[in-house]
Amino acid sequence: MTLTTVNVALGPRSYDIVIGTGALSATAERLTGIIGKGQPAIIADEKVWGLHKDALLAVTGDVPVITVPSGEASKSFASYERVMEALLAADLGRDGTIIAFGGGVVGDLAGFCAATLKRGCQFVQVPTTLLAQVDSSVGGKTAINSAAGKNLVGAFYQPKLVIIDTDLLKTLPERELKAGYAEVLKYGLLGDEVFFGWLETAYKDILELDPLAVTRAIETSCREKARLVAADEQEASVRALLNLGHTFGHAIEAEAGYGGDVLHGEGVAIGMAMAFRYSTALGRCPGQDTGRVEAHLKSAGMPASLADHPGAKGTAEALLSWMGQDKKNVGGRLKLILARGIGDTYITDDVDPDHLLSFLKQEPGIQPS
């Protein structure tokens, strides 16, 4: 199968996303070209490493490897410190290359290490989950979590190359695949009703990893992400649309506890449904569209509210308080991505916290205050 390349056009920081089955071995020369004479190191999810190390080592040869446990708890200060000390011990300089091999957690952590190692070394993303392949490996948002909230310590730092080998998805557990599908769906909801319509019929093929359907889903997602990132690298305007569902979703994840029982994509799925319900409550989005979003999430076996997820919990006050920590907020004003309909979203800071609190109190599955 031929590979597809999507370019993220950022002037001197531009890079390619190479997508397809066998992409890892097909890009071997490009990867070794980036590594050059510098010292490389791999930061890998320990489960992914156990399953796929041969595929990566066949390309890089024998290089230092630092593994981290799967799960959001690896985006902690303690984990960052351990990985940084290991990279320094491996003698990586500014000409060194960190290769992130895993899902969003590894990509975000490795990217933040690359941004801060000697004030910046080279960085290549080899995402191994659907979520990371369609979203977090692209665009240069790198971060770790703090007790105050998700992704609050980080940097915008672009990779040199993103290698999306769809063969790596074959070992991904179904729950992780569905969590990644939430981010695919996001692109339809935020600006592409035709793509959403296709997903309503194609989701089964994607979740069964039909190569054509998966590649189309990843390519469409990456093209839209690359477009928004190129237009607004540091989220001063339109890039914030990519945060659809995340203000609610991050609050749900934080309340469950990092490393708790809510995967990022599950929080985003619930968060997107909440953003649509809130838009309808404000009279800005037809209830029919919100119903269609909820129905699709349910058909794909994903949660559409806290009530649908055994690990999701929290009072309205607790969720609102987490939302108050969101990085998009300016001047203490909450910022949300809301919808006028499927494929038509907008960014607003015209949010009345009292009204939002009343909305949250009526959400299915919310705990009483």
Ligand SMILES: O=C(O)C(=O)C[C@@H](O)[C@H](O)[C@H](O)COP(=O)(O)O
């Ligand atoms: O790339 C972006 O911009 C996004 O908002 C994509 C999100 O899906 C992604 O989860 C991102 O890491 C969240 O960033 P944050 O700024 O809300 O922490």
